[in-house]
Amino acid sequence: MPSPSPKATMHDVSRLAGVSTMTVSRVLADPDVVSEATRIKVMKAIEQLSYVPDRVAGSLSSRRTNFITAILPTLTNSNFADTAQGLAEAMRPADYQLLIGYTMYRLEEEERIIRAMLARRPDAIVVAGTTHTKAATEMMMRAGIPIVEIWDTPEHPIDHAVGFSNYEVGRAAALHLLSLGHRRIGALGSRIDSDAKDLRGESRLAGFSSVLREAGLSDELVIREGEAPVSYDHGALTLGILLNKAPDVEAVFAVSDISAVGALMECHRRGIKVPSDLSLMGFGDFDIARQCVPAITTIHIDAELLGRRTGELLLQVLGNRTASESVTTSAVNVGFELVSRETTAPARAKR
Amino acid sequence: MPSPSPKATMHDVSRLAGVSTMTVSRVLADPDVVSEATRIKVMKAIEQLSYVPDRVAGSLSSRRTNFITAILPTLTNSNFADTAQGLAEAMRPADYQLLIGYTMYRLEEEERIIRAMLARRPDAIVVAGTTHTKAATEMMMRAGIPIVEIWDTPEHPIDHAVGFSNYEVGRAAALHLLSLGHRRIGALGSRIDSDAKDLRGESRLAGFSSVLREAGLSDELVIREGEAPVSYDHGALTLGILLNKAPDVEAVFAVSDISAVGALMECHRRGIKVPSDLSLMGFGDFDIARQCVPAITTIHIDAELLGRRTGELLLQVLGNRTASESVTTSAVNVGFELVSRETTAPARAKR
DNA sequence: ATGAAGCATGTTATCGATAACATTGCAAAT
DNA sequence: ATTTGCAATGTTATCGATAACATGCTTCAT
DSSP states (O other), X not given: OOOOOOOOOHHHHHHHHTSOHHHHHHXXXXXXXXXXXXXXXXXXXXXXXXXXXOHHHHHHHHTOOXXXXXXXXXXXXXHHHHHHHHHHHHHGGGTOEEEEEEOTTBHHXXXXXXXXXXXXXXSEXXXXXXXXXXXXXXXXXXXXXXXXXXXXOOSSOSSEEEEOOHHHHHHHHHHHHHHTTOOSEEEEEOOSSSSBOOHHHHHHHHHHHHHHHHTTOOOTTEEEOSOSSOOHHHHHHHHHHHHHHOTTOOEEEESSHHHHHHHHHHHHHHTOXXXXXXXXXXXXXXXXXHHSSSOOBEEEOOHHHHHHHHHHHHHHHHHTTTSSSOOOOOEEEOOOEEEOOSSOOOOOOOO | OOOOOOOOOXXXXXXXXXXXXXXXXXXXXXXXXXXXXXXXXXXXXXXXXXXXXXXXXXXXXXXXXXXEEEEESOSSSHHHHHHHHHHHHHHGGGTOEEEXXXXXXXXXXXHHHHHHHHTTOOSEEEEEOSOOOHHHHHHHHHXXXXXXXXXXXXXXXXXXXXXXXXXXXXXXXXXXXXXXXXXXXXXXXXXXXXXXXXXXXXXXXXXXXXXXXXXXXXXXXXXXXXXXXXXXXXXXXXXXXXXXXXTTOOEEEESSHHHHHHHHHHHHHHTOXXXXXXXXXXXXXXXXXXXXXXXXXXXXXOHHHHHHHHHHHHHHHHHTTTXXXXXXXXXXXXXXXXXXXXXXXXXXXXX
């Protein structure tokens, strides 16, 4: 371990500069209230001692850590990584630091993480999803800090929400495929009776099914198999199941582009032509969806924007904290956009 | 904001349980030294008050935060996300929390982040890369905590290192292409005279060039264009530049699979057959490289393992901290593996 | 002149835990 | 019976900052 140089404290700085610690603190926190002469003296002393303030002590004293807890299913999904980055970006100017936890799509893990994070006394919590264990919900309600649920539109938000309707995403996907004239329509998702479940993906499937039923079609081709998170293999596998069940399927919606890509590759392998034999669409607008040949029709979410919006909301809420008791609970809908590319095409004339 | 319930302190718990705060502290930190009877009393009080310990206070007192700072170029690259996840996973059992910062491939940003992070008094720092600003290096040396440089093999590590040789990766790539009989060989990388530079990618290019020169070939087809991080577009763009310069190029190494995919798609668009017209390989073994058609030859790094190894090393070092002064500086090489797939093939007979 | 207002700075009292040492009580050893 | 030793718990003194209030000195209007 590198040479442990003796750490200077604020007290050391204050002595060297010939002022009180409070003045040093002010120079760091609010330079304008200090006269220029002393500010310079203090800065020089800080420089000279290579003083690094101790935010742990500062946090204890001020009761503000400037930590924001962000709880996501995984970092390995580029959409969530983008959200984390957008959030971090938005909070950085105000000097907030993200405390990231990931749940692996498990609610019990989410609860565990929330409990552990609360001990770090974050100034706010951002959590993906609107479904939590009872204990988790209670802990967040009692925490006395702003809570933002993201990546969906909760009916009864705990506090604030920034997201879009996964249900409507599913509906939009189904409507798109219907509008192309397809009637034999399926979907690829993951199971929700396992430990690790993608509840947002499930909402999309639910919305998808609802449209099929309204159109008088069956939703029996909505496949749920495998644990979240989905993978390329998941797409290949579930497409196989689907084809087994209904060789004549005309159009498929995958809950994630990752699955969609896997399904597309499986089509290549089986000699199924996309989109002439089968229309295929995904969700998320991952880079790969655009780069695939043929490029995959998908639903675009501006995940980074979602993160940034969340950050902006938080800055506002945290800024007003002392002001008018509590800012009204708010819900921001960032929407989504269906991006029609090459993997979906009108149904061919009836055979 | 949800109802701010009054927060119980350890003192409240101790009073309710009829013991001292020290006993409560011990129940939480080291249950075995407390008698079962009091442990139960205390646990009940904790439960009853919904007590959540304050780690901020605890950290100040114990001078251990259980924070590990991880500084990476970006979270948006799945390799780095994997490393972060592996590291977090390894440290979790010991109750360490990751403090993630990302530099956007900028050294000045790295310095800024290190400075900010040090104020949080992390127990260790993990940083991607072996090149840092002078100030950054000094800060880390003086911090008096373990430092681990990852994702490369530094000649003079600050403290510890876990990684692989990017230079050797470049050499392995060149050797592979040479062994297939190619003579007209190029590479795709990013510029290093800009703010955001990928120094590890540059090492790979350097290793690549060295082999070409040793084989008596020119390295004029090693293209450096665009800022890090590279993108699909980067691959397409730089391949265009390369083809412009040398329409007869036979084989190409991209510093990242992302670039390689972009290049492959550009080949599709231009009607260039891979690998018969052009051999192509990348680096990183991203999921997409395997799923592409044809599947891309690449160099595999077990990024998650790299993270986990780093975590294991840290646990060991942090565990021994008080023991034998300082564990000797160590360097772990996790190696890499060339994965030969469908985009590289032997050179055709001379035209 | 003179008191009010305001700027710059200092003082005092925490913030909520843990380290280190001190104490108590009881069982085993002699 | 007395000592020794250990197990279980308590006491005291920080850890390094910041909030809130206090003070001293200018400056300016009347």
